[in-house]
Amino acid sequence: REFLAEAQEKVEEIQSTLSGERTPQSLERLIYLAHQLKGSGGSYGFQRISTDAAELEKAVEKAAKGEGTLDDQVQQYVVSLRSEIDRGARELTAAS
Numbered sequence: 001r002e003f004l005a006e007a008q009e010k011v012e013e014i015q016s017t018l019s020g021e022r023t024p025q026s027l028e029r030l031i032y033l034a035h036q037l038k039g040s041g042g043s044y045g046f047q048r049i050s051t052d053a054a055e056l057e058k059a060v061e062k063a064a065k066g067e068g069t070l071d072d073q074v075q076q077y078v079v080s081l082r083s084e085i086d087r088g089a090r091e092l093t094a095a096s
Contacts, residue, residue: 003044027064064079
């Protein structure tokens with residue numbers, strides 16, 4: 001439950017950062033948050049969260065290098081992360 005709550009906070013920060021100005025610092029923060037979700041998602045058995053976060057991390061790294069843009073696909077990763085976190089929380093609640 002703690003992981004899912006922390007993951008939700010990270011996804012909200014990702015969403016907020018994506019809505020703001022794109023600076024090198026904001027892109028680095030996005031990479032950091034995605035990297036954190038990638039590692040912790042796998043550690044807690046949430047492979048889908050880990051996979052989506054890894055893809056998000058790669059996309060933002062490319063954008064930071066000027067090799068791509070933060071397009072709709074990035075938003076889709078965020079939506080998928082949010083959905084997977086919500087699903088995990090529902091499953092834990094149902095199991096209680």
